[in-house]
Amino acid sequence: MEATEGRQQQGAYIPHELLKELSKANTRLLIGIPRERGERERRLALTPEAVDMLTEAGHRILFESGAGLGINYSDSHFSEAGAEIVDTPDEVFQADLIIKVLPPLVAEVALMKPRTILFSMVQFSIFSQAAYEAMIQKRIHAISYELMTDRQKTPPILTLLSEIEGMAALTIASSLLSNQQGGKGVLLGGIPGIAPTELVIIGAGTAGTAAARAALGMGALVKVFDNDINKLRLLELSLGQRVFTSNFHPKVLQNAFHSADVVIGAMNYLRSHRRYLIAEELIHTMKKGALIIDLSTNQGGCFETTCYLTPADPEIFEQYGVLHYCRPNISNSVARTASMAFSNILVSMLISLGDSSTFQNILKEDDCFRSGVYMYNGKPVNSYISNHFNILSNNLDIYLTMF
Numbered sequence: 001m002e003a004t005e006g007r008q009q010q011g012a013y014i015p016h017e018l019l020k021e022l023s024k025a026n027t028r029l030l031i032g033i034p035r036e037r038g039e040r041e042r043r044l045a046l047t048p049e050a051v052d053m054l055t056e057a058g059h060r061i062l063f064e065s066g067a068g069l070g071i072n073y074s075d076s077h078f079s080e081a082g083a084e085i086v087d088t089p090d091e092v093f094q095a096d097l098i099i100k101v102l103p104p105l106v107a108e109v110a111l112m113k114p115r116t117i118l119f120s121m122v123q124f125s126i127f128s129q130a131a132y133e134a135m136i137q138k139r140i141h142a143i144s145y146e147l148m149t150d151r152q153k154t155p156p157i158l159t160l161l162s163e164i165e166g167m168a169a170l171t172i173a174s175s176l177l178s179n180q181q182g183g184k185g186v187l188l189g190g191i192p193g194i195a196p197t198e199l200v201i202i203g204a205g206t207a208g209t210a211a212a213r214a215a216l217g218m219g220a221l222v223k224v225f226d227n228d229i230n231k232l233r234l235l236e237l238s239l240g241q242r243v244f245t246s247n248f249h250p251k252v253l254q255n256a257f258h259s260a261d262v263v264i265g266a267m268n269y270l271r272s273h274r275r276y277l278i279a280e281e282l283i284h285t286m287k288k289g290a291l292i293i294d295l296s297t298n299q300g301g302c303f304e305t306t307c308y309l310t311p312a313d314p315e316i317f318e319q320y321g322v323l324h325y326c327r328p329n330i331s332n333s334v335a336r337t338a339s340m341a342f343s344n345i346l347v348s349m350l351i352s353l354g355d356s357s358t359f360q361n362i363l364k365e366d367d368c369f370r371s372g373v374y375m376y377n378g379k380p381v382n383s384y385i386s387n388h389f390n391i392l393s394n395n396l397d398i399y400l401t402m403f
Helices: 001-014 018-027 050-058 074-078 108-112 129-137 157-175 206-217 229-239 250-259 278-282 330-355 358-365 367-372 383-388 396-400
Strands: 030-033 058-062 084-086 098-100 117-118 140-143 198-202 219-225 244-247 262-265 293-296 317-320 322-325 375-376
Touching: 050 058, 050 074, 050 330, 058 074, 074 084, 098 330, 108 129, 108 219, 117 367, 140 322, 140 367, 157 206, 157 262, 157 293, 157 330, 198 206, 198 250, 206 229, 219 250, 229 244, 244 250, 250 278, 330 358, 330 367, 358 396, 367 375, 375 383, 375 396
Parallel strands: 030 058, 030 098, 058 084, 098 117, 117 140, 198 219, 198 262, 219 244, 262 293, 293 322
Antiparallel strands: 140 375, 317 322
């Protein structure tokens, strides 16, 4: 009893604030936030509010100067949140953990330390073979936002981005149909006495559902097509009102395209073994001045006219008198909202990572982390990613017991 009292007395002389700082130091992460160098990329994975929460939890943030300008935050906003502003990518990529939006460039991988933990998206249209192989050589631990799934097997970040892009597609469509942008001068939606705009959506997933909800709210006539009847049923239930739905029946699809003012492609091909593409002949039958918006260009496109466009191809072009909008990552048009969505999910994950003693432990404890890992210590561990680069992969469990 006396010994216990002595220990309590001795501890009482240590200020509570110091004990708090000591506990933080035991789990401190060194996180790097580089400036995105992809063309037209404005999004950032962490906002100043997110940085403030992480630094308050005891973690150290290296922030590359100018990285927040795309979402209208200056360096001072991040500095006031506790980040350390660095001037060069050489400095920021010396962090133990790198938080990006786009997949890494070869030059960025070259700056990383061996065994760096990398969070980013995986977009095959811009993720080069050379960068992937450089990550193997550097023994990088890599986690993909698209592959991460929660306990309900739902991809949290991909779901949020899909919702944002589905709704943003309506804003873009409304602008492109107006006279100011060279469109037909049609109001997207409907008013009394005038036939409503007809909108066709290909894909009843998250993006398609968000686009349909926004379009119905504007008064448009909405038709949704998908090969999955269960998705169509869920879409009808979630919208709470009747909306025309159909599978890919050729005659029904042809009639819908013939009268459509706007067609939105929202198919999700991630981990899918089948691709459903809209034939070029259907697009040829559309009205002159109609609009196509392809939300799946990162995954190869939904239409034959937009299929496998390269970065050198125009992102807005006209074919058969139909305007095509094929700009990837259209959540960049609302980059601040998209960045907030990233932050809402990543902050809790990074704090959980800091609470775990090792990266290996968090992979064993957290299914969301584990599902997103596609490279562990430079070893490919996801067949969907590695097959694209023609490199063999193994099960993550094999390496967790070795390292």
